[in-house]
Amino acid sequence: MADDAMLTREGIVHLLDEAGVDVVAQADDADGLLRAVTRWSPDVAVVDIKMPPTHTDEGLVAAQRIRDEQPDVAVLVLSQYLEPSYAMRLLERHPEKVGYLLKERIFAAAVLVDALHRVCDGETVVDPTIVSRLFRRRRDDDPLATLSRREHDVLELVAEGLSNKAIADRLHVAARTVESHVTQIFLKLGVDTSPDSHRRVLAVLSFLRH
Amino acid sequence: MSEAIVADDHDEAATAPGHSDAAAAVAAASSPRRGGRSLPLLVALGFAGLSVAVVAHMTETPWSYAATSTPAAIIDLAAGLGLIVAGVAYGLARQRGSIGPLSAMIGVAWLSADWIGWADGPAITRSVAMVVAPFLLPLVVHLSVAFPTGRVTGRRARSLVALAYGVTASVSLAWALLRDPFLDRYCWPNCTDNSFLIRTEPDVTRSLTTLWLYFSVATALVLAASCAWWLSWASQAARRTLAPVLGPAALVAATQALYAGLLLADPAENPDRRAFAAVFLARAAALIALAAGITWAVRRGLRTQRSVARLADELGAAPPPGSLRAALARSLGDDRLEVAYWLPGPQAYIDARGQPVDPSPGPTQAVTPIERNGQPIAVVIHDRSLEASHDLEREIGAASRLAVDNERLRAQALAQLAGLRTSRARIVETADNTRRQLERNLHDGAQQRLLALSYELQLAEADARAAGDTQLAGVLTTAGEKASRALVELRDLAHGIFPVILTEAGLGPALATFVDTAPLRVELVDLPDERLPDHTETTTYLAVTAAVEHAARRSASRIVATFRLLDTDLEVELVDDGTGDNPDDLIRIRDRVGALGGRLDIDGTRIQMVIPCG
Numbered sequence: 001m002a003d004d005a006m007l008t009r010e011g012i013v014h015l016l017d018e019a020g021v022d023v024v025a026q027a028d029d030a031d032g033l034l035r036a037v038t039r040w041s042p043d044v045a046v047v048d049i050k051m052p053p054t055h056t057d058e059g060l061v062a063a064q065r066i067r068d069e070q071p072d073v074a075v076l077v078l079s080q081y082l083e084p085s086y087a088m089r090l091l092e093r094h095p096e097k098v099g100y101l102l103k104e105r106i107f108a109a110a111v112l113v114d115a116l117h118r119v120c121d122g123e124t125v126v127d128p129t130i131v132s133r134l135f136r137r138r139r140d141d142d143p144l145a146t147l148s149r150r151e152h153d154v155l156e157l158v159a160e161g162l163s164n165k166a167i168a169d170r171l172h173v174a175a176r177t178v179e180s181h182v183t184q185i186f187l188k189l190g191v192d193t194s195p196d197s198h199r200r201v202l203a204v205l206s207f208l209r210h
Numbered sequence: 211m212s213e214a215i216v217a218d219d220h221d222e223a224a225t226a227p228g229h230s231d232a233a234a235a236v237a238a239a240s241s242p243r244r245g246g247r248s249l250p251l252l253v254a255l256g257f258a259g260l261s262v263a264v265v266a267h268m269t270e271t272p273w274s275y276a277a278t279s280t281p282a283a284i285i286d287l288a289a290g291l292g293l294i295v296a297g298v299a300y301g302l303a304r305q306r307g308s309i310g311p312l313s314a315m316i317g318v319a320w321l322s323a324d325w326i327g328w329a330d331g332p333a334i335t336r337s338v339a340m341v342v343a344p345f346l347l348p349l350v351v352h353l354s355v356a357f358p359t360g361r362v363t364g365r366r367a368r369s370l371v372a373l374a375y376g377v378t379a380s381v382s383l384a385w386a387l388l389r390d391p392f393l394d395r396y397c398w399p400n401c402t403d404n405s406f407l408i409r410t411e412p413d414v415t416r417s418l419t420t421l422w423l424y425f426s427v428a429t430a431l432v433l434a435a436s437c438a439w440w441l442s443w444a445s446q447a448a449r450r451t452l453a454p455v456l457g458p459a460a461l462v463a464a465t466q467a468l469y470a471g472l473l474l475a476d477p478a479e480n481p482d483r484r485a486f487a488a489v490f491l492a493r494a495a496a497l498i499a500l501a502a503g504i505t506w507a508v509r510r511g512l513r514t515q516r517s518v519a520r521l522a523d524e525l526g527a528a529p530p531p532g533s534l535r536a537a538l539a540r541s542l543g544d545d546r547l548e549v550a551y552w553l554p555g556p557q558a559y560i561d562a563r564g565q566p567v568d569p570s571p572g573p574t575q576a577v578t579p580i581e582r583n584g585q586p587i588a589v590v591i592h593d594r595s596l597e598a599s600h601d602l603e604r605e606i607g608a609a610s611r612l613a614v615d616n617e618r619l620r621a622q623a624l625a626q627l628a629g630l631r632t633s634r635a636r637i638v639e640t641a642d643n644t645r646r647q648l649e650r651n652l653h654d655g656a657q658q659r660l661l662a663l664s665y666e667l668q669l670a671e672a673d674a675r676a677a678g679d680t681q682l683a684g685v686l687t688t689a690g691e692k693a694s695r696a697l698v699e700l701r702d703l704a705h706g707i708f709p710v711i712l713t714e715a716g717l718g719p720a721l722a723t724f725v726d727t728a729p730l731r732v733e734l735v736d737l738p739d740e741r742l743p744d745h746t747e748t749t750t751y752l753a754v755t756a757a758v759e760h761a762a763r764r765s766a767s768r769i770v771a772t773f774r775l776l777d778t779d780l781e782v783e784l785v786d787d788g789t790g791d792n793p794d795d796l797i798r799i800r801d802r803v804g805a806l807g808g809r810l811d812i813d814g815t816r817i818q819m820v821i822p823c824g
Contacts, residue, residue: 011665085719
């Protein structure tokens with residue numbers, strides 16, 4: 001767990017403890033984080049975006065490095081900023097095993113634990129608030145209007161990073177149904193990326209942004 | 211015939227004291243090149259010529275100093291002719307002023323001594339010459355006081371001149387009427403003729419002569435002292451102008467005093483005696499110096515005129531800024547010349563464009579101040595050598611003083627504008643920094659605490675649930691939700707105060723996030739990828755968001771923002787499909803854009819902005 005604000009860091013650590021997650025190390029800057037990850041090889045590194053010295057995007061940069069150097073370690077980035085650009089930047093190089101969550105979401109420990117599990121399993125996590133915002137954007141000739149209700153829901157969950165199986169569980173349908181829905185959606189919207197690849201989350205987010 | 215001409219000239223000379231202005235007017239009426247100047251010119255030269263003839267016609271016993279020897283004659287003529295010629299030249303070169311005629315008349319008065327001594331000449335000629343001769347002193351006084359303008363200003367000066375003329379005229383007149391040369395013991399040089407005699411009063415005549423001599427001494431000494439005083443008080447430049455004439459004038463006065471004093475001591479004037487001869491030589495020499503001084507003044511005057519004419523031509527009616535400097539540099543032949551204008555408020559010097567400038571001269575330069583009504587308004591920094599040969603302050607003259615004033619006022623306005631601009635930009639910068647700080651404080655302070663609170667509430671709720679206290683758990687859940695909503699509000703508030711992504715990632719991501727939640731469809735066209743200066747990005751962001759809100763208030767459903775990045779500016783054009791018009795909405799953004807030196811124009815549904823990137 002890396003966060004330079006003590007209150008938040010301790011609060012989250014406490015939450016994790018209560019949820020039965022083993023917090024092996026804490027850090028309050030990027031260097032400390034990288035050292036700890038190298039030393040402990042945790043399952044997940046939970047990282048705040050803003051850390052010393054510049055308090056801009058140290059967390060993001062550290063996340064990239066961890067994914068580059070230790071691909072087994074998943075990274076969950078926490079932020080107070082509802083900023084799709086950060087999320088998309090995070091997904092650019094390594095879409096799997098990363099997540100971007102708003103800190104205000106995780107006071108419900110279940111959400112945090114669920115996200116941790118998902119990134120560990122190799123999935124992507126994008127905070128639903130970000131996704132819903134992107135969906136609510138006003139567009140000319142809204143292409144999303146061509147989607148059916150069900151397809152809409154599927155697309156939203158795809159943008160949040162859920163795997164086909166997870167989507168199937170959430171919507172109570174078969175995984176195959178989800179697969180075909182996704183393929184169909186991508187065709188309709190003209191999204192280039194393969195509907196099965198890990199890059200599909202970024203593709204959808206980019207599509208939504210433009 | 212020659213007598214007639216001479217009589218004409220004498221008449222003119224006789225009427226000189228009271229009508230010097232008329233003579234000056236005559237002289238002034240002619241232009242330096244052509245004109246009705248010819249008559250006085252011819253007369254003066256004619257008189258000069260005739261004087262030479264008179265002197266040449268020497269007799270055995272000398273009746274004038276010139277007749278004693280050839281060298282004496284030469285010196286005598288040099289003084290007289292020199293003054294006449296100098297006066298004529300002065301009159302020809304200058305357009306107005308009485309200096310020229312005065313100088314010529316001094317020459318005439320001096321040479322009339324020779325006419326007095328023309329023993330074979332007609333009585334009337336000698337008598338008129340006797341009336342004229344004493345006016346030498348008041349004429350010198352008048353010339354000294356009036357130089358170089360040609361006018362007598364000031365009560366004291368006017369009284370002195372008037373007194374000199376008055377006394378001389380009275381005495382001369384009295385002599386003419388009452389002096390009988392036969393009965394005058396000290397009658398040299400004229401012992402025979404007085405055409406104007408009406409009554410013989412030898413005692414009165416004698417007393418008058420004594421009185422006149424004392425008066426001469428006093429006046430001459432006053433004049434000499436005044437000249438010295440004027441010269442000592444004058445500025446360097448003024449001294450250069452005055453000295454060539456006032457110096458010799460003081461000498462003339464001194465020698466006249468000497469002469470009068472000598473006559474008082476020894477009334478029997480006799481040119482063969484050494485004392486009288488020496489005084490004569492001194493007087494002649496002083497007058498030659500005066501003639502030389504006036505000639506020098508003529509030369510200077512011509513140079514000045516040429517310079518001023520050049521300058522006035524170049525400056526014209528409304529010269530563009532900086533042209534004064536260029537014109538002065540060209541006129542004076544110094545291209546390193548600089549002009550700096552004095553701002554009394556901030557007590558600083560600025561150039562023609564309003565930029566601050568250092569008025570200190572370089573190692574080979576000098577500084578000449580330009581004043582108006584005694585107040586300094588500008589300085590000219592020029593080559594040192596110019597000082598010696600030009601009287602800069604005068605030469606710049608009335609025509610360019612106006613140009614100096616114009617440029618100074620313009621420079622002042624430009625300086626004030628520049629000051630205003632920087633102060634406005636500073637205000638905007640301060641406002642932006644404050645916003646950033648506020649956002650930071652919110653992020654690091656209230657938001658953190660609220661987050662921590664919400665975590666604790668969550669934990670407490672979990673504990674309560676585990677302990678079976680569902681009521682407490684319910685309360686805590688509600689509390690948690692409230693905390694959550696507060697967090698959301700805080701987050702949006704912080705973002706509204708300052709979107710941090712703007713500083714970190716630039717206009718693109720910041721505007722994209724804004725568009726996510728915009729109340730109408732926003733299309734961003736050709737948004738530049740590169741980062742721009744902070745103030746440009748902040749102002750553009752605020753301007754675009756304000757324009758979008760403005761469009762929303764006008765019920766638009768769609769707005770298109772087109773960007774164009776130029777060398778020094780970012781141009782943004784926003785077109786929406788709203789209705790109505792409310793330009794006051796954007797007044798704050800217009801102020802902000804203006805403070806940076808940009809522009810914002812609204813035309814119904816179209817807004818055009820230019821935001822500087824410098």
